[in-house]
Amino acid sequence: MTLFGDPAIWLPFAFAVLMGISILVYVVLDGFDLGVGLLFPFADGDERDRMVASIGPFWDANETWLVMAIGILLVAFPVAHGTILTALYLPVAVMLIGLILRGVAFEFRVKAPTRHRGAWNRAFFAGSLMASLSQGFMLGLYVTGLVITPATIAFGVLTALFLTVGYSFIGASWIIAKAEGPLQRKAVAWARGGIWGVLFGIAAISMATPLVSGRIWEKWFSFPSILYLSPLPILSAVLLYVLWRLLQRLPLPGDRWAWAPFTIGTGLFVMAFGGLAYSFYPYVVPERMTIYEAASAPESLIIILVGALIVLPIIAAYSILTYTVFRGKATQLTYY
DSSP: OOTTSOHHHHHHHHHHHHHHHHHHHHHHHHHHHHHHHHTGGGSOHHHHHHHHHHHTTTHHHHHHHHHHHHHHHHHHOHHHHHHHHHHTHHHHHHHHHHHHHHHHHHHHHHHSOGGGHHHHHHHHHHHHHHHHHHHHHHHHHHHTTSOOOHHHHHHHHHHHHHHHHHHHHHHHHHHHHHOOTHHHHHHHHHHHHHHHHHHHHHHHHHHHHHHHOHHHHHHHHSTTHHHHHTHHHHHHHHHHHHHHHHHHHOSOGGGTTTTHHHHHHHHHHHHHHHHHHHHHTTEEETTTEEHHHHOOOHHHHHHHHHHHHHHHHHHHHHHHHHHHHTOSOOOOOOOO
């Protein structure tokens, strides 16, 4: 138990890292398939089938990362789990209903009689919208300290809208990479609009987070921290500019740079998440409970860690295998 020093210190930190990685991977991967669902109303029938085909092999594996993150929160930080989910009970319920609805609609939209396909398409969009808005609302409340006031609710609504548009952007970027022809050109147009959600969402969260706490303000704007951290917003601004310029030129002959919008968008999500993690560490419940105060006993955590180190590589390997096998352009949707 003392191999790495004090287990009461390194074990909670290790589980916080694992939970953070799981959340980040979920936001990026399930973000693009939620985004594809959000774009359904702007596509025609054949295009919707191709869009579903582009995410069909991946969406189940993508949602596994959400289960992993919540599972780690439950077993490693049970006190925080109760506090966070109590404060976010309603949006969590809405998210789960949305995920269930889109999962059912995903399967039924093709298998159901043709006359019912429109209803299942609307259900798929509605489920994607519910999940996206609820996740954005939860993010806004978390950033503002899980305190329910008119101001924090208004900010939660704002982040819900921005995250939803951001998901639609990364969904459009995925379609740019996986489609060709008219659908790819449409996806480029969708991404050009969605990039503004990414821009304003990152800006809103970045400006609000330091205002929540004097501690966070000090971490970002004291000297010399402000110098060390300055590359983060500068690089984000550069990537946004490069992305905007690239989208003005796509699609290019030979399908060149088709993966670039998705890759750059992923980089922006990673940097935004890294900034949030830096801001709130070591707190798991903002300004109320640190990861060390909320953690289970070290004896329990070491056993859980063994299981996590077995399960996590399996999930990662399955995801990598899936993305490797089904690489390339999406083909015509078929069900067997």
